[in-house]
Amino acid sequence: MSTVSPAAPAVEIVGLRKSFGDLLVLKGIDATVEPGEVVCVIGPSGSGKSTLLRCVNLLEQPDDGKVIVNGVELTDPDVDIDAARRRVGMVFQQFNLFPHLTVLDNLTIAQRKVLRRGKAEADAVAFENLEKVGVADKARVFPAKLSGGQQQRVAIARALSMNPQVMLFDEPTSALDPELVGDVLGVMRKLADEGMTMLVVTHEMQFAREVADKVLFMDGGVVVEEGPAAQVISDPRHERTKTFLRRVLDPTHQDPT
Amino acid sequence: MSTVSPAAPAVEIVGLRKSFGDLLVLKGIDATVEPGEVVCVIGPSGSGKSTLLRCVNLLEQPDDGKVIVNGVELTDPDVDIDAARRRVGMVFQQFNLFPHLTVLDNLTIAQRKVLRRGKAEADAVAFENLEKVGVADKARVFPAKLSGGQQQRVAIARALSMNPQVMLFDEPTSALDPELVGDVLGVMRKLADEGMTMLVVTHEMQFAREVADKVLFMDGGVVVEEGPAAQVISDPRHERTKTFLRRVLDPTHQDPT
Amino acid sequence: TDSGPTSGNTAPGVTLAEAGKLKTCTNLPYPPFQFTQGGKTVGFDVDLLDLVAGKVGAKQEIVDIQFNVIKSGAALNSNKCDVAAAGMTITDERKQNLDFSNPYMDEVIALLVPKGSGITSLDQVRDKKLGVQKATTSLDYATGKGFTPTEFEDSGKQLQAFQSGQVDVVLQDLPVVNEWLKKQGLSDKFEIGAEIETGAQYGFAVKKGGNGELLKTINDALGAAIADGTWARLYEQWMGSKPKSTPGK
Amino acid sequence: MADTTPRAEAVPRARLSPRKRQRISRGIQYAVFAAAVAAVGFGADWASLAEYFADLDVAKEAFPELITVALKNTVIYTLSAYVVGFVLGLVVALMRLSSVAVYRGVALVYIEVFRGLPALVVFLIFGFGLPVAFPGLEFPFEQYGTVAVALGLVAAAYMAETFRAGIQAVPNGQLEAARSLGMPQTRAMVSIIIPQALRVVIPPLTNELILLFKDSSLVFVLGVTSLTTELSKFGGDLAAEHADSTPLVLAGAAYLVITVPLGYVVRRLEAKQRKAR
Amino acid sequence: MADTTPRAEAVPRARLSPRKRQRISRGIQYAVFAAAVAAVGFGADWASLAEYFADLDVAKEAFPELITVALKNTVIYTLSAYVVGFVLGLVVALMRLSSVAVYRGVALVYIEVFRGLPALVVFLIFGFGLPVAFPGLEFPFEQYGTVAVALGLVAAAYMAETFRAGIQAVPNGQLEAARSLGMPQTRAMVSIIIPQALRVVIPPLTNELILLFKDSSLVFVLGVTSLTTELSKFGGDLAAEHADSTPLVLAGAAYLVITVPLGYVVRRLEAKQRKAR
Ligand SMILES: Nc1ncnc2c1ncn2[C@@H]1O[C@H](COP(=O)(O)OP(=O)(O)OP(=O)(O)O)[C@@H](O)[C@H]1O
Numbered sequence A, B: 001m002s003t004v005s006p007a008a009p010a011v012e013i014v015g016l017r018k019s020f021g022d023l024l025v026l027k028g029i030d031a032t033v034e035p036g037e038v039v040c041v042i043g044p045s046g047s048g049k050s051t052l053l054r055c056v057n058l059l060e061q062p063d064d065g066k067v068i069v070n071g072v073e074l075t076d077p078d079v080d081i082d083a084a085r086r087r088v089g090m091v092f093q094q095f096n097l098f099p100h101l102t103v104l105d106n107l108t109i110a111q112r113k114v115l116r117r118g119k120a121e122a123d124a125v126a127f128e129n130l131e132k133v134g135v136a137d138k139a140r141v142f143p144a145k146l147s148g149g150q151q152q153r154v155a156i157a158r159a160l161s162m163n164p165q166v167m168l169f170d171e172p173t174s175a176l177d178p179e180l181v182g183d184v185l186g187v188m189r190k191l192a193d194e195g196m197t198m199l200v201v202t203h204e205m206q207f208a209r210e211v212a213d214k215v216l217f218m219d220g221g222v223v224v225e226e227g228p229a230a231q232v233i234s235d236p237r238h239e240r241t242k243t244f245l246r247r248v249l250d251p252t253h254q255d256p257t
Numbered sequence C: 001t002d003s004g005p006t007s008g009n010t011a012p013g014v015t016l017a018e019a020g021k022l023k024t025c026t027n028l029p030y031p032p033f034q035f036t037q038g039g040k041t042v043g044f045d046v047d048l049l050d051l052v053a054g055k056v057g058a059k060q061e062i063v064d065i066q067f068n069v070i071k072s073g074a075a076l077n078s079n080k081c082d083v084a085a086a087g088m089t090i091t092d093e094r095k096q097n098l099d100f101s102n103p104y105m106d107e108v109i110a111l112l113v114p115k116g117s118g119i120t121s122l123d124q125v126r127d128k129k130l131g132v133q134k135a136t137t138s139l140d141y142a143t144g145k146g147f148t149p150t151e152f153e154d155s156g157k158q159l160q161a162f163q164s165g166q167v168d169v170v171l172q173d174l175p176v177v178n179e180w181l182k183k184q185g186l187s188d189k190f191e192i193g194a195e196i197e198t199g200a201q202y203g204f205a206v207k208k209g210g211n212g213e214l215l216k217t218i219n220d221a222l223g224a225a226i227a228d229g230t231w232a233r234l235y236e237q238w239m240g241s242k243p244k245s246t247p248g249k
Numbered sequence D, E: 001m002a003d004t005t006p007r008a009e010a011v012p013r014a015r016l017s018p019r020k021r022q023r024i025s026r027g028i029q030y031a032v033f034a035a036a037v038a039a040v041g042f043g044a045d046w047a048s049l050a051e052y053f054a055d056l057d058v059a060k061e062a063f064p065e066l067i068t069v070a071l072k073n074t075v076i077y078t079l080s081a082y083v084v085g086f087v088l089g090l091v092v093a094l095m096r097l098s099s100v101a102v103y104r105g106v107a108l109v110y111i112e113v114f115r116g117l118p119a120l121v122v123f124l125i126f127g128f129g130l131p132v133a134f135p136g137l138e139f140p141f142e143q144y145g146t147v148a149v150a151l152g153l154v155a156a157a158y159m160a161e162t163f164r165a166g167i168q169a170v171p172n173g174q175l176e177a178a179r180s181l182g183m184p185q186t187r188a189m190v191s192i193i194i195p196q197a198l199r200v201v202i203p204p205l206t207n208e209l210i211l212l213f214k215d216s217s218l219v220f221v222l223g224v225t226s227l228t229t230e231l232s233k234f235g236g237d238l239a240a241e242h243a244d245s246t247p248l249v250l251a252g253a254a255y256l257v258i259t260v261p262l263g264y265v266v267r268r269l270e271a272k273q274r275k276a277r
C-alpha cells in the first residue's frame, strides 16, 4: 500500500501555529505525507485535528509556519490560492453538499466554472466518480433525498472530480448512522488501494489500523506520538495515547470518572 | 445477574400496534421483561425501537394492544397515568435535562412537586443518586456546563430519584463523543449489577453482549429474533439479523451498496 | 409630465406645477368651503378658484393634505399645488410663509354647544373639554384664552368626536358650523352658543415670493367677481344667507 | 440498589380518571364561552352596530371607487415602494457586508435610522422638510414617485437586514465546500450562497410586502388628490362624511383580503423551510 | 486511481496575487466612496440644510416641552399599551393553544384581523366608529386610557403570536422528560415549559416594545391636546409653525435615542440565545 517515492512529499507541514483569539490551538505542528501514503490523525475532541486539516487547504489562515503541497508553498501570500486549493480535495463531517443542486450538478459545477470543462467532459468525469463510489443511479436527485452514507459518498466523488493530488477527510463517518459507516469506509479503503494520497481525521480505529500507513496522535495542539499504524494503535508509547485508546477501543470496561 | 423471580413480569407488552398517519410503525409487538432482567433492543434505524419504548410509558398512545407494568395495565383509559409513569424511569438520547434548573433542582423538582417530598429528603435522595453516577460535585451547576457524558449520567440519576421499578433507555450513548460513552455504559452496567430492571435500546453491541439477559432484534415494526444475548449477537438465526450485525460489528469490511 | 416652470398656459406669465391643472391644496372636509358631495369636491372656495382656473385656461384639481403643512407653506413650496384654499384666515404669522391674496370673506367663529345648555361664552366652559381643528385660528383663539383644547386632524373627526361625546363643546368657523347644523338630527341636539368676530379675513395663498403672476390673476378674478355680483351669488348659494359685509369695501 | 418497594403497592386509580377530568374541564370552558357569547348577544346594541358598521346605503356609495381608485392606488404605492426598497435594500445589504469599513458604517447608520424612526416621521421630513429646504426637488410620476421613494426608503432598511440575514443563514460549510473546490469568493457567492439565500429570504420578503401594504396607509400625510387617494384615507373620509364607520369597515376588509392570505403563504413557506432543515 | 498528473505541473502563480488584487479592489471602492462624498459635499446646499434641519433658534423653542411633554407622553402611551397588550396577548395565546375549538377559532380571528389591518385603520374605527355607535362609551384616564386600549389591541395580536411561538420553541423533549417523571400536564407547563418559553420570548417582546414606541406616533388621529401630545405630532406641528424641519429632526432623534439602543439589546439577546442552543 505504501508507495513511498523518492520525489518531494505530497504534503509538508512545518512549524504550523494557529490560535483563535487567546486560544492557542496548534502549537507548532510538523508532519509529512508522502505521495500515495495514507495518514490518519487521531486524538481527543478539541485537540486541534480539524484545525490542522483546515490549515492544510487554507480554510483557516495559519498564524505561523508553512504548508507545502506538492512543492508549492500555500502559505506564500503571493500564491494563487484558488488554483492551489483545486489540487487538494476536502471531505467534511457534515458532507456540505450543495442542497440547491442535483447530485450531478454538485459534481460538475466546479469543473465547469473553475476548470472550464465542457458539459460533456464534466458529466463524464462526474459519472466516472459516481460509479466509483457506487451512487451513479442517484445522479439526477437532490441531496436531501439521499441517506447520510450516500451523501458522504457523493461528497467524496465531488472532491475527486477536481482530480486532486491529495484528499483530506475530517471525520467523514462521525455524522452517520452506525449501519451506514461501512459503505463510506469501504469507498475510502478503495481510494487508498488505488494509491490516492490521503490525510484522514477519524475515530474509526479499525480503519486506521488496517488502512493507514502512518498514524498521528494529537493532543492539546501538539503531535504527541507518530508512527506506523500498528505500532501507535496496538502498542502506544505515551501515557496519554494509552488512556485515549483504552477509552475509545473498550468503552464498557471503565468506571465513571 | 439474571434474577428471574416467580412473580409477575416487570413489563409485559401484548400485541402492541402503533401507526403515525398511514405509516404502520409497530405491527404487533409481544415482549416481556422479568423483574431484575436487562433486555436490549437492537435493530436498524426506523425499525420502531424508540416508538416501542415510548409506548411503554405512554409518551405515545398505542393504537392497539396492552402495556402492563408491574401488574397495572397502563393502556387502561381509567388509570391515573401520571401515577403510573412515576414507576417507570426514562432516559433519552438527547438527555433532556431542564436547562433552566441546576443539576440538583433537576433531580428534586419532580420529587417535591409530584411525590411531595420535603426539601431535606429530596436533596438526600438526589445526592445519593448523584454519588452513584459519579457527578455529585456538579450538583450546583447548570446542565450547560456539563459534558455530554456528565449530562447523561445526571439524567440517569434524575430518573432514579423517583425510585422507579423499571428503567427505559433510548440509545443513551448515541449523542456522546466516543470517549465519553464508556462512563455512561459503566453507570448502566453498575445499575444492572444492582438488580435494576432495564429495557435498553442501543447500538453498543459489546454492552448488549456483556450486560443483557435477553436481546430483541427488531426490523420493520416486528420482533424478528429474540433470545439470550450471546446467542442473538454471536450466532443469529435470521438472515436480516446476520446482515445487520455484520454491518454494525465490522463496518470496514464491506463494499458500498 | 413637465416639471418646474412650464409654458403652455393661456394666461401669459402664470406658471403652474403641472401644465393645464390648477392644483389647490386644502384639508377635507371643510364645508361649505370645500367638501365632497357625490364623489366630487364642491364648495365656495372651489367655485371661486374655478373662476381663476378659467382665467389661466386650466382645470382645478384638489389635493387633500394636512392643514398644518398648508399654513406652513410646505405644501406649496414642495410643488404639491399652486394655490392653497381652505377657508384659511390671513394672519401675520402665516404671511411669513405664504403670499396671500386679497381677502374674500370676513371670519367669524362659532362655539357649538349641546342644545339647552345655556352656554353663551367661552368663559362658561372652562371646566369642559373643548375640541378644535388642528392648526386653525380657533385653536389659536382658544389657547389665547388659556384653554388646552383637544386637536383633531380635520373638521370631520372634530364633529364625530363631538357627536360621540369625546369633547363637550367645539370651536369652529361659523360657515362650517352652519353647514353641520343642516345635517339631519344635529340641529335637534346642538346649537350655536356664541358667535365670535375675530376681525380677521379669509384669503387664498400662493408660494411665498414664487408666483406673483398667479397671485395677480387671483386678485383680478376676485375683484371681478365681487364687482359683477358673482361673489354675492356664490356666497348666498353656499352660506345660505346674504353677505353681511363685502371684503375690500 | 435493588428495588425493595413491595410490588403490592399498586398504582392508584385516579378518583377521577384523566379522561373524565378532561371532559369536565372542557365542559366548564364551553359554558364560560357560552356565557360570554350570551352577555355580548344581549348586552350589545345590535341596531346601533348594524347602522354604524354595516350600513348598506353608505356601503353602496363606497363602490366602485373603493376598488377602482382606493385599492388600486394602495396596490400601486405598495408595489412601487417594494421595488424601490428591494433594489436599495440589496445595495445597502452588500454595503453592510463589504470589506470596506466606511460602506459598512454608512449602511449601518442607514439601517438603524430608518428602522428606528416611525414611518410617519420619515414621511413628514421627506415630504415637507426636504422640499422646503430644496425648493427645486421633484420626483418623477408626481405623487406616485414621491410615495414610492418615501415608502421605499423605509422598506429598504428592513429589506437590507433581511438580505444580510439570508446570506448569513447559509451554513458556513457551504462556502467552505465551494472554496475547497477551488471556487473564488465571488464565484462561490454567485453560484452557491446567493441561490440558497434567496430561498431563505422569500418568507421575510413577503412579510415585508404585507408591512408595506399596511404602511401605505400613511401616505395621506404626503397629500393626495381624489385620484391618488388610498384605502384608509378613502374609508376614513367617507366615514367622516356620513358619521358612519361602514366605509372604514369596507376598507379594513380590503386590507384583510390581501394581508391574511399573504400571511398564510408566509407561514406555509416558513414551516416548509423549517422542515427542510 | 493513482494520480498520474505530473508533479511538475506547478500551481500557477496568479498574475496578480489575491492580496494585490484585493488591495486594488479596495482602493477602487474607497475612490468611489470619496467621489460620492465629494459630490454630496459640493452639490448639497449646506446653508439650506443647516437652516431647515438644524436651526438652533427653532431648536431652542422645542425645549423643554419636547422632553417634558412629548417624549414623556410617548413613553406613557407606549408602556400603558404594552401592559394592555401583554395581558390581552397572553390570554389570546392561551386561547390559541386551548383544547376547545371555539377558543382557538376566536383567538385566530382576533390575531389575523389585528395583524392584517394597518394600525391607522384600527385607530380610526376605534377612536371614531365605536364612540359614534355607542355614545356612552368612555375609557378611564381619558386620552391615556383610550390610547392604551387602542394601541394595546394591536399589540396584543403580535404578542399572542410571540407567546405561542415561545411555548412551541421549547423542545418537545422537555415536556416528555417532565411527563416521564410523572408530572401532570399543567405542572409540567408551569415548572418546565413556561420558564423556558419566557426566556425565548424576551427578544421578540422587546422588539414589540420598539414597534409600539413607533406606532404611538399614530395616536394623533385620535385627537390630542397640547398636554397629551406626543413626539411626532409635537415635532410636526412645531415644524409646520416655523416652516422648518428642525423640530422634526429633534423628535426623530428622540425616537432613535430609545429605539436604537433597544434594538441593540434585542440583537444581543438573540445572538446569545442562538449561541446557547
Ligand atoms: N473558528 C473557531 N473559533 C474559535 N475557536 C475555535 C474555532 N475552531 C475551533 N476552535 C477551537 O479550537 C480547538 C480545537 O478545535 P478542533 O475543531 O480543531 O478540534 P478537533 O480535534 O477537531 O475536535 P473534534 O474531535 O471535536 O472535532 C477547540 O477548543 C475549538 O473550540
Ligand SMILES: Nc1ncnc2c1ncn2[C@@H]1O[C@H](COP(=O)(O)OP(=O)(O)OP(=O)(O)O)[C@@H](O)[C@H]1O
Binding pocket: B020, B023, B025, B043, B044, B045, B046, B047, B048, B049, B050, B051, B052
Ligand atoms: N411522531 C412521529 N410522527 C410520524 N412518524 C414518526 C413519529 N415518530 C416516529 N416516526 C416514524 O416511525 C418510524 C419508526 O421510528 P422510531 O423512532 O421508532 O425508529 P427507531 O428504530 O428508534 O430508529 P432510530 O434508530 O433511528 O432511532 C420511522 O419511520 C419514523 O420516521
Ligand SMILES: [Mg+2]
Binding pocket: A049, A050, A051, A170, A171
Ligand atoms: Mg474536528
Ligand SMILES: [Mg+2]
Binding pocket: B049, B050, B051, B170, B171
Ligand atoms: Mg430511536
